[in-house]
Amino acid sequence: MASRDPDDRPHVLVLGAGYAGAHAASAARATGVRVTVVDPDGLHGFLPRLAAVAAGRLRAADAHAPLDALVDVPVLTGVAAHLDVAGRAVHLEDGTRLRYDAAVVTTGGAPASAPVPGVDVHAWQLHTPAHALALRAELRTSDRLVVVGGGATGVQLAAEAATVRPELAVTLVEARDRLLPTEPRHLGRWVTRLLERAGVEVVRGTAVDAVERDLVRLADGTTRRGTVVWAGGWQAEPGRLLPGAALEGGRVVVDADLTVPGHPRVLAAGDLAAHRDVLGRSLAMSAQTALQAGAHAGRTAAAIATGDRPGPARLFELGRVVDLGANGVARIGPLSIGLGPSARLVPWLHRAIDLRHLVKLGGPVVALRHTPSLWPTSTDEPEYGPLRAIG
Ligand SMILES: Cc1cc2nc3c(=O)[nH]c(=O)nc-3n(C[C@H](O)[C@H](O)[C@H](O)COP(=O)(O)OP(=O)(O)OC[C@H]3O[C@@H](n4cnc5c(N)ncnc54)[C@H](O)[C@@H]3O)c2cc1C
CATH class of the missing domain: 3.50.50.60 (FAD/NAD(P)-binding domain)
Incomplete structure (x- = not known):
């Protein structure tokens, strides 16, 4: 034939x-x-690792990989x-x-557009490795960080920054009365406790009215100074x-x-x-x-x-993992993790989920190659190249 x-x-x-x-x-x-x-740019982004890159715990190279190194398919930029x-x-x-x-x-x-004066001009964002690197450079010369938004991104960034840079004064502001507002209440309570233990000031139930250079104005009339990161939704x-x-x-x-x-x-x-x-x-x-x-x-x-009849998708709610670097909170089906010593299991759970994702794409060798090292690695990478422009 x-x-x-x-x-x-x-x-x-x-x-x-x-x-x-x-x-x-x-x-x-x-x-x-x-x-x-x-x-x-042909790159597969590991977006949940960006907060650790911004804080300086992981390298920018840990937060993305060329897709054709993970899956054997042609990728056109x-x-x-x-x-x-x-x-x-x-x-x-x-x-x-x-x-x-x-x-x-x-x-x-x-990032969801925010109807708050000054956000577009004065606030940093975190959704590409380029943002994470630029923010890391900024934080090296700053002594205060104000993160706006108590969802997973904001919580991760506040925790990573406070843990990696204990000398940095970190504030997290959330307009609603609890953190992780889309999750069950107890996860919000647990994550608040972990953040406060890491030294983060958690401000809940107060919206940000305006962002100025290195300053936020809150609805309760108070202000917070520092490098402002807007993590107010997606x-x-x-x-x-x-x-x-x-x-x-x-x-x-x-x-x-x-x-x-x-x-x-x-x-x-x-x-x-x-x-x-x-x-x-x-x-x-x-x-x-x-x-x-x-x-x-x-x-x-x-x-x-190929002319076949497609079937319906069977998708499942598998839960949520919020990895804070040293600890975290998670929900897997009816099981919640993050109270007491169990919080330390969460980064390992995240690592296992990441490994599974990579094994499915490219097999075990690819998975190990693209999993961040367990040992501290230098994150000095001023010449790091293949990143799209910030924007
Ligand atoms: C900082 C951060 C932390 C997060 N943490 C978590 C977490 O802990 N747990 C969790 O479950 N989720 C987390 N998320 C959310 C999660 O990353 C997203 O839900 C997930 O990435 C969605 O995958 P996606 O493939 O739909 O989109 P994306 O991963 O955003 O990929 C979209 C791709 O499309 C490309 N693209 C865009 N426009 C075009 C175009 N016109 N032509 C061709 N290509 C285009 C982009 O460059 C990108 O590569 C986080 C997100 C962020 C930003």
Whole structure:
């Protein structure tokens, strides 16, 4: 029998190399279809490690890896600018046109815009390794840090900074009356205790009214001085790729098989999409949700590309791990961890989950290569190169 030109194989195009994109590419590749990933810099980001990079505990290189070092797929560097559904093609910003038989959009989210004067000008952000490095450099010359937002990102940054730099005065401000507001109350109480034990001043129930240079003004009339980091939430970015798509809480509504309604060859997964678990409950934007949904979307896209009927996604609420570096809190099903000595287990749990994610993508050798060292490593990396510009 004559061998087929591999380029004749049905083509799955994955847009984005984050948690959802990496698992979509890996799952589609396993079915034998041709897979191409498009990402602005071809890097897979380990976003939960960014707080440790900003504090100086991990290297920037620990917070990302080239996707093609994790999954054996071609990765094109470029920004997807337009989806031509009728022509089954994606146009990149540089003018390249890529045809697909099925496309998986996993372009993630961005910090939620905050209607607070001064945030855009005076506050730092934390969502790329470049942000983390710039913030680390700033903190070396600062003696105070004010983190706004008591969700996982804010809590992680405040704890890592206070632990790695005990001489830094750290304040965490949360408008609601508790930290980790999307989690059960007891996790918020436990994490508050861990932060206060690390020396963090925790201010709850008071919104930030304005941000000025190295200063926040709180609704209770008080101010806090220091380098200001805004960690006030995250939102999906359906943007120009899926204009007109129905949204739920800013995230793209998807059918049970993760296709975008009205577009049977286009799927959305990860932070971008409004995912539900098997019981129909809304799933949070998280790495766990993104990697489950990405894997399903990859398999489904391969089925669509080869003319098979896709099945519904079966996604699960697996819990939440908030790793503070030296300790942390976690929820796995009905089990909560983080009270007393159990808090010290959480960084190990995070490490095990990270390892599992990497083993699934590239096997044990890849997993060990991209897991941060257990021993202290120098984080002096002023010449560190392959990072996109801050923005
Ligand atoms: C600081 C921080 C800490 C976090 N901590 C935790 C935690 O402890 N636990 C947890 O579960 N979750 C955590 N999260 C959330 C978690 O990282 C996200 O839910 C997860 O990354 C979502 O995966 P994703 O693949 O949907 O998107 P992302 O991981 O954001 O990946 C999207 C990818 O798409 C690319 N892209 C964007 N636009 C385009 C385009 N036009 N064309 C091509 N590519 C594009 C981006 O460059 C990126 O590589 C944290 C997030 C942050 C920022």
